[in-house]
Structure formats: structure tokens, C-alpha cells
Amino acid sequence: MTTNAELLKRYRAVLPSFVSPLHVEPISIDRGEGSHVWDVEGNRYLDWFGGVLTTMIGHSIPEIVAAVQAQAAKVMHTSTLYLSEPMIGFAEDVAAVSGIPDARVFFTASGSEANDMAVMLATTYRGSNEILAMRNSYHGRSHTAQAITAQSSWSMAAMSGLNVNFIQGAYRLRSPFRDLDDDAFTAACVDDLVQMIDMGTAGRVAAMIAEPIQGVGGFATPPDGFFGAMSKELANREILFISDEVQTGWGRTGEHFWGYQAHGIVPDILTFAKGVGNGITLAGVVARAEIMDCIDVLSFSTFGGNPLSAAAGRATLKYVLDNDLQGNAKQMGERLTARLGPVIEATPWIAELRGRGLMQAIEIVHPGGIEPDSATTARLLDAAKDRGLLVGKGGLYGNVIRMAPMLAISEAELDDGIDALIAAIGVIDGEH
Incomplete structure (x- = not known):
């Protein structure tokens, strides 16, 4: 043994x-x-x-094992270059539960890749390389995802083509605003957001990315409505909001299906990964059609949404909803x-x-x-x-x-x- x-x-x-x-x-x-x-x-x-x-x-x-086994016996891989019914069906499922109107779905192989794609969409759509992210955040291991991660113990790459500014966020225990009540804490963080935009950027920011609850950051949880208050300032400046739901999605938080729903907003872009395949490699990005379709060059995903992963995703989502x-x-x-x-x-x-x-x-x-x-x-x-x-x-x-x-x-x-x-x-x- x-x-x-x-x-x-x-x-x-x-x-x-x-x-x-x-x-x-x-x-x-x-x-x-x-x-x-x-x-x-x-x-x-x-x-x-x-x-x-x-x-x-x-x-x-059993239901998920059976779905994976049945698909594996047919075909395990095709890519987005072919019309894969499992991929298309799962994209329809995800679009329906995302809460994003006129949604389009692009599958990837990991959360890092999903966040990388979300930033690419935002910077292309807005014609800007400026990104706002939260202190204590973690968004992945790719070069772009590392640039928007604010944890020194996890940061491998300091250089990036992005101009990133980090604002006060969910990690309240070590925030300078920790002694404030919920409303005052939120207001102080919104003030910090406004000041950072006015003082630390060139004025045309592409997007702000945030985890509704910070995962690697230790499940740091902001007050309800926190990101809703921030989104008002973002909307005034046409800054997109990216909700990183890699750890908070699919009902994990109990009160809501997505973490963003605790804040009375709908994100412009949503990313997901982790549990959606119940262990199978599966991730992706959801965005409004006008944002997703701003990419006007040829592209595809080799492993994103492959039939085996999509079958696992469909079975997992069905099990979550049915039970x-x-x-x-x-x-x-x-x-x-x-x-x-x-x-x-x-x-x-x-x-x-x-x-x-x-x-x-x-x-x-x-x-x-x-x-x-x-x-x-x-x-x-x-x-x-x-x-x-x-x-x-x-x-x-x-x-x-x-x-x-x-x-x-x-x-x-x-x-x-x-x-x-x-x-x-x-x-x-x-x-x-």
C-alpha cells in the first residue's frame, strides 16, 4: 500500500x-x-x-458521475470551433441564472483565465488599461490576474500592462475604518473610491473588479449594499463592474445565488469557476452582448466548455436547483x-x-x-x-x-x- x-x-x-x-x-x-x-x-x-x-x-x-460517464463514452473534447450541444446547452443554462440581461457566455478552463478574459473585455470595451481592484483581493495566477491581486504573499509578478489602483474594501478587521458602523464604513470606502479615481487615475477607468466575499483573503465580507453604493459612482463615470464569483457563486452564500445579489446591483461582467463542475475543470465569463461582442478578432477556447466539462456543469447546476x-x-x-x-x-x-x-x-x-x-x-x-x-x-x-x-x-x-x-x-x- x-x-x-x-x-x-x-x-x-x-x-x-x-x-x-x-x-x-x-x-x-x-x-x-x-x-x-x-x-x-x-x-x-x-x-x-x-x-x-x-x-x-x-x-x-451519482447524477453527476452518470452525466460525466455518459459524455465520456461519446466524445470528450471538440473545442468552440464545433457546435457542441453540451456547451451550447450549458451556456443557455448559465445565461438564464446569471441575472445579466442579453447575456453571452464564454467558457474557459480556470478562474484565472476567466478573470483574465473579463479584464480583456473591459479594457477593450472602454479603450483604457486602467483597472480598480480591492485591497486584500485575489483573482488568480495568470499575469493579468496577478496584477489585480492585492496580497503580497500570493503576488508573483509586479509588472503588467495594466494601470491598477487598489481601494479600500471588504477586509474590515484591518481597515482604518473598522470602528465605523456599516453605513459609515460603506460611505468611507466610497469616499476612498472617489478620491482614488480623481487622484490616482487619468479619469477613464475601464472597470472595477471585486469578489463579493474575498476568498483567499479569508472570506472577508462587506456589509450588504456595499458594492451597490460603489456602483453608483462607477455608473456616473461609465466604469464597468466585474463581479468575481469564482468562490461565491451557485448558492454558496445561502441568502443569494450570486454574491453580487447582496448589494442590489447587476454586474456588467461576471466570472465563475470552482464549484460549477463539482471537481471538473470548468470556468467562464458572462457579460452583456454589447460588451462581450466588442472583441472583433478571431478567438476561440481550446478547453473552455468542452463536452465533458459542460456535461458536469449542467448536471451540477441541475442538482443545485432541483435540491x-x-x-x-x-x-x-x-x-x-x-x-x-x-x-x-x-x-x-x-x-x-x-x-x-x-x-x-x-x-x-x-x-x-x-x-x-x-x-x-x-x-x-x-x-x-x-x-x-x-x-x-x-x-x-x-x-x-x-x-x-x-x-x-x-x-x-x-x-x-x-x-x-x-x-x-x-x-x-x-x-x-
């Missing part, structure tokens, strides 16, 4: 040094079923991270916060619990302030794993535990995960 330790040795020998496994003693996930996974040594875990919010519904869902997984995300998210809330309040080294639905996080600090404590975060991550729960890590300083249970999680499974996390917190609490 192959062991986790053997695989780690091979991993480090052949993969680049800039990628690394999550845990001190990493595991190899061999198989999964529903909310659970098993490693190669037979240990079972509750999966509350889903390969970074990508296995969104659950592992080995009201958005409603389940809301109900289970409320249960999660209700049970964890008192524990967080009583723990001096946890600054806050934040997020929406089944997209929740806790930020870990040194007691008595908000100084980040990444070492304790790592210990809590492993303490949870030792108790059969897999969660993620993120945040600007690596001090945030990210929780993203499967959208189809049951109440019993949720309680098991909460119990494991509370027990892990108790272990770390005993070390302080």
Missing part, C-alpha cells in the same frame, strides 16, 4: 518548490463519498474545503454560526467569525489585539485534521481558517464537523 509519507517524498522530488501541501503531515485523498473522503491509508475525514471550494456539492454524486442547495446552505450556515459563535466569543485568540452560508472563516490573532498568529492557525488546522475534519487556510497573513462544507451536507454531518472543530479549539486553547 502506498503511504502518505511515500507520496510526500515523491511530491517534493518532482513538483516545484512554490507549491506545497497543506498540513505538516500531508494526506493523499484516495476517494470520496458525499461529505467524506478517505486517504490512501484508509483514514476517513469530513471534507470542509472541497479542494478549495471546487467539489461543491459532494463527492461521487434547493442554496436553501440548505442558508440553513446549515445559520446552524454553523449559532453553534460556533459562543465558542468564538469565549476564545481570546480568535478575533472573529465571518462569512455567509457555507462560506465561513475564523481569524486567529495573538490575544489582546489583532496581530496575526499564523503559527496557531497552522496548529489548529492540523488539530482539526487529527479529529477527522479537513478545513482550509487563508488570509493575508495565513491566519484564517476557511470552512466551506459541501452544499448538500446534512445536519448530522455538520454537527460532527462543528464538534471536531470545537474540540480542536479546546486543544489549542489549552496551549495558551
Whole structure:
């Protein structure tokens, strides 16, 4: 039997040094079923991270497996150069649920590529290379996506053909405006937006891109209506709004199908990826026809919307809608916060619990302030794993535990995960 330790040795020998496994003693996930996974040594875990919010519904869902198997038996790849019914049908499905009028859909292979395409559309449509992005944001690994990412620990490339300005955003805990109430906080950030446009740009900005809830940034969550207030200033200047829904889409936040809907707006451009294929490589961009069609040269996508991915996407979306997984995300998210809330309040080294639905996080600090404590975060991550729960890590300083249970999680499974996390917190609490 192959062991986790053997695989780690091979991993480090052949993969680049800039990628690394999550845990001190990493595991190899061999198989999964529903909310659970098993490693190669037979240990079972509750999966509350889903390969970074990508296995969104659950592992080995029969309806999705059947759809992928049926398509794989027919044809696995054609590209956008051919009339693929799965791709066209899925584009119709996405356009219908996007909320964007007269929508056009372009499929890509990753969220990075989707955000890259969204910026290309905006800069071409507006004839400008100026972009506004949010502090603490993360939009991907491509050269363009790195240019609009505001996290030094994730930024590989500082040079870009874009002129990017970063404005105050969702990460309230470390904002200079953190002591303000919701309305005053939003107003202060809008003032910062206006000042940045007036002082830091040439006046013709192409777009502002934002995650409704910042994913890699530690699930930083702005007040409802935050981006709606900003969009009024953007509309006055004809600046497009790009909503990066790579992690917030498809009902994950519970209260809404898309993260942007918490803000009373409809974006000009929307990007999606991660969970839409429930583990299959699939991403894309949605925009109004007038914006999407501003590209007037030949282009195509080799892997975007290929039949296998599209079949997975259609089956995943149908399962989400037929089983009201958005409603389940809301109900289970409320249960999660209700049970964890008192524990967080009583723990001096946890600054806050934040997020929406089944997209929740806790930020870990040194007691008595908000100084980040990444070492304790790592210990809590492993303490949870030792108790059969897999969660993620993120945040600007690596001090945030990210929780993203499967959208189809049951109440019993949720309680098991909460119990494991509370027990892990108790272990770390005993070390302080």
C-alpha cells in the first residue's frame, strides 16, 4: 500500500518548490463519498474545503458521475470551433441564472483565465488599461490576474500592462475604518473610491473588479449594499463592474445565488469557476452582448466548455436547483454560526467569525489585539485534521481558517464537523 509519507517524498522530488501541501503531515485523498473522503491509508475525514471550494456539492454524486460517464463514452473534447450541444446547452443554462440581461457566455478552463478574459473585455470595451481592484483581493495566477491581486504573499509578478489602483474594501478587521458602523464604513470606502479615481487615475477607468466575499483573503465580507453604493459612482463615470464569483457563486452564500445579489446591483461582467463542475475543470465569463461582442478578432477556447466539462456543469447546476442547495446552505450556515459563535466569543485568540452560508472563516490573532498568529492557525488546522475534519487556510497573513462544507451536507454531518472543530479549539486553547 502506498503511504502518505511515500507520496510526500515523491511530491517534493518532482513538483516545484512554490507549491506545497497543506498540513505538516500531508494526506493523499484516495476517494470520496458525499461529505467524506478517505486517504490512501484508509483514514476517513469530513471534507470542509472541497479542494478549495471546487467539489461543491459532494463527492461521487451519482447524477453527476452518470452525466460525466455518459459524455465520456461519446466524445470528450471538440473545442468552440464545433457546435457542441453540451456547451451550447450549458451556456443557455448559465445565461438564464446569471441575472445579466442579453447575456453571452464564454467558457474557459480556470478562474484565472476567466478573470483574465473579463479584464480583456473591459479594457477593450472602454479603450483604457486602467483597472480598480480591492485591497486584500485575489483573482488568480495568470499575469493579468496577478496584477489585480492585492496580497503580497500570493503576488508573483509586479509588472503588467495594466494601470491598477487598489481601494479600500471588504477586509474590515484591518481597515482604518473598522470602528465605523456599516453605513459609515460603506460611505468611507466610497469616499476612498472617489478620491482614488480623481487622484490616482487619468479619469477613464475601464472597470472595477471585486469578489463579493474575498476568498483567499479569508472570506472577508462587506456589509450588504456595499458594492451597490460603489456602483453608483462607477455608473456616473461609465466604469464597468466585474463581479468575481469564482468562490461565491451557485448558492454558496445561502441568502443569494450570486454574491453580487447582496448589494442590489447587476454586474456588467461576471466570472465563475470552482464549484460549477463539482471537481471538473470548468470556468467562464458572462457579460452583456454589447460588451462581450466588442472583441472583433478571431478567438476561440481550446478547453473552455468542452463536452465533458459542460456535461458536469449542467448536471451540477441541475442538482443545485432541483435540491434547493442554496436553501440548505442558508440553513446549515445559520446552524454553523449559532453553534460556533459562543465558542468564538469565549476564545481570546480568535478575533472573529465571518462569512455567509457555507462560506465561513475564523481569524486567529495573538490575544489582546489583532496581530496575526499564523503559527496557531497552522496548529489548529492540523488539530482539526487529527479529529477527522479537513478545513482550509487563508488570509493575508495565513491566519484564517476557511470552512466551506459541501452544499448538500446534512445536519448530522455538520454537527460532527462543528464538534471536531470545537474540540480542536479546546486543544489549542489549552496551549495558551
